[in-house]
Amino acid sequence: MLDRVARLDPGRAAWRRAVTATASLGAALVAGYGYSTLIAPAHGAALPMITSGVMAMQTSSAMAHPVWATRLRVALWAPLFFGSGLLIHSVATALGGIAVEIVAFALMTFIAVSVRRFGPDFSVLGLTGWTGFFISAFAAPSLAETVILLGGLPIAACVTFAVSILLRPHRPQNALAHVLRAWTAQTDAILADAEAILRQTNMTRRRRAAQRILNRSRHLTEISLLADGWLGQAASFPKTTPHSIRSHLFRMHTAVDTVVRTACDAADRLDDLRARAVHGIVSALARHDSDLAITRSNQLLDGRESVDLARFATDAIALATLRRDDPTSDEHLLVEFVPAASMAPDGSLGGSASIAPMVRPRGGPRTASWHLATRQAVQASLAVAIAAAAGLLLSVEHYTWAALTAFIIFLGPSTRGDIAAKAIYRAIGTLTGMVLAIPIVLATGAHPIVVIGIALLCCAVGYYLMSVSYVYLMLCTSLAVSEMYNIMGQFNSDFAAIRIAEVLVGSIVAVLVATLVVPISTTDAITHARQQLFRSIRELLNTAADHIHDQRPVDRHELLRMGKLVEEHTRQLAVVAAPLRVFRRGRSAIDIRVALRKYDEYCIHTRRVVSSLPEHGVGALGECADLRCRLHESLEALSEKLSIEMKPKKAS
Structure with a gap:
């Protein structure tokens, strides 16, 4: 059982993410309750607790950064961004009605997405700012309540930072x-x-x-x-x-x-x-x-x-x-070690976002030079505005759920296939969560302690299984939201139907905008990833051939680095091709599986070349050269079929 858990969560990235988010949420809820009880008991504790808990849960993902100064910077800036969102909505509602609010939604979305260009930490900060705007639109607090909420944000940030120090120290050896x-x-x-x-x-x-x-x-x-x-x-x-x-x-x-x-x-x-x-x-x-x-x-x-x-x-x-046997030391103690794969701050491998910035969007020459964050900001702000307007047709009170859905779908995915897949997963998770919420809400009632316990459990399970499928996170989120509305006395079958409808509207709008407005084609991303893989294989094989031809010592550390780079490019190709396996059926799906298996074979062959070169003499090197020729023949045939220019020099 322990081995199975280790295989499913290597490095315990999902475990640490779930524990930190749940502990931050629980501590922030307690801090929010204590703060609101002491400062303004007449206004109630529900909204300050929700606000503090949501901000703490969101900023906990940035608290995985190995540098303590970066964690502290996020903890200092998060209340400012979240509070700015609260105040911007208050100003927008004071200036006009729903139309001004929707325009402000789009503007806030553009700002929140544009700041992603400055790094992962600013992605979290932009999310907190947008969430502050959303909570203000969702709860419509008065001026006095807004001031109370602003006062509780620094406390939640301090609590989150303290939890990260206690529960998430940076220990790469472990x-x-x-x-x-x-x-x-x-x-x-x-x-x-x-x-x-x-x-x-x-x-x-x-x-x-x-x-x-x-x-x-x-x-x-x-x-x-x-x-x-x-x-x-x-x-x-x-x-x-x-x-x-x-x-x-x-x-x-x-x-x-x-x-x-x-x-x-x-x-x-x-x-x-x-x-x-x-x-x-x-x-x-x-x-x-x-x-x-x-x-x-x-x-x-x-x-x-x-x-x-x-x-x-x-x-x-x-x-x-x-x-x-254990690995033994060698003489290359002073050689710098360069990892082949770049990891996210939480210890997970990167997704399609590492490929998307290098892919030319389909939108004309003027948009080709746009930064990826700018393109996504244009897409997300337009999708949020349209989704909010469409959501108004369903419910004036709950239209913000459509805007939230459109915004969240653009967090993370880069290609239109990724966005469409995430929209489907979000819709499935919301529908399943709302169906399961009905018997759970009836069984638990509106007891605050029970509701908080369920919310913490949903947070832990959702964050832990998020790497398995986004459906689990949305299912757990829907359960927690249903319990929140139940304690507020607003959960019923009509609310469940409206929430599902609003999520569907936001998902459809997000997919349409991602498809029509400066889209990044999944096929183009696959082509780029495939060319990148071929280039890395060609460089490795040419380097090996040079060593064979010149009969000089092999730099095995450099070849190992190149071999790991081939593995990383093979993985990236499988990642960007993942949406096609969701939408393609029949013969097309079989072709995708066969192609990915062929690329895996190329990776296996190059691994064999790298492992053989440092270990044996000239005779074995000649055998590797023959393997190189066979592999090049396969690559040339495949590249000719795919119309990819690749002309490696012949093996000597």
Whole structure:
């Protein structure tokens, strides 16, 4: 069970995010209640508690930054941004009616999204400012209540900063240890699936196990990239270096590729005697019996089997040895370690936003030079204004939910496919949450302590499962919102229907605007990511060929860095192609899966090249050159089919 949790959350990024957000929310609710009770008991504690809790929960994501000064800066600026949102709405309502309020909504949206260009911290600050405007529009506080809310914001910020110090210290060594544990658990799961393929006679179960191996192998690559990122942040290692750990994991990854592939082939192509020998080795590896795996692999080598089985036995010995021994130090203690993947402040890998800034939008030459944040600000502000106007047709009291939906959908996604997928997930999560909220609200009643407990539980579960699917976060958010309206005496079936309708309106408007107004095409993003992958493979193979031709020592650290870069570009290609797997069906969906599997194969082959070059002599290098030629032939054929210009020089 613990290994499964480690595999699902390597580095414990989701766990830390959920704990910090929930603790910040709970502490801010308590602080808001105490503040409102002492300062203005006649005005009630509900709105100050909601305001403090929401701001604390939002700013908790910025409190994952490794630099304490950055956390303190966010804690100081968050009340100012949130309070500015409250005051801007108060001024807008004083100047005019609904029309002025909608214009102010659009203006606030443009500002909140535009500041993202200054970094992730300003993304959070822009969100807090917009949320302050939304809460003022949603609750319509009086001038006295607004002053009370402004006074409680610095207290909530201080509480959030204190929680981050206590619960989220920056300890990259601990995070790296959790990632390495996840690596071991994921490798065990892959080897167990490979053993299941050899043991099973039912073809359907074999295919299912093969699909699990494919999915888990991709996740293993993500775990290795996370380890690479944390290696760049770790301060020191007593007996080894980051380069040695990277090399150790890379060679293990290559050995796992060969062992698993041979196991899958043995189930279909080898005779019973050889299949049993392969099964025995894989079974020993899955049980962590390194000595038995090495003994059986040596027996297979002594039998003078085919080249493929000999390579399998060699890699099985290497895998057993590497899993048994710790990484050793090397002479390159002063070589700077450069991670291949850039991580977000919370310790997760980046998404499609790393590709989108380099993709030309479809909107004419004038918009091509716009910064990504500017393009998204134009899209989001237009979508919020249209959604608010459309939401008014459904409900004058709750039209802000449509505006909120349109704004939130533009947080994070960059391509129109990502935005459409997030809109669908938001609609599904809201609908499911509102349906589940009806029996839960009837069962719990309007007891404040029970409602707060449910809100904290929803916050923890939603933030923890957010990396699995955005649906879970929206489901938990809908439950918490329903409980909030229940304690205010406003929850009923009509409210549930209006909220679902407003969310659908906001989602539809967001998708339409993302499709029609300076859109970033998902297909264009995939093309760019694919070209980036091909360029990185070409550079690696050309570097390897130069070493082969000149017969000079191989800079294995540079080749390892290039190999990790190929892995990162393969992952980015799968990320930007993810929306197509949501919307495409039938033959088109099969083509996407086949293409992604082919790119995974390219990554496996380049990993094999990098692992072979530093370890062996000139004869093995010649074998790698032959592998390079075959891989180049496949790439040239594929690039010609896709009309991508790529002309690598021939292997020597």
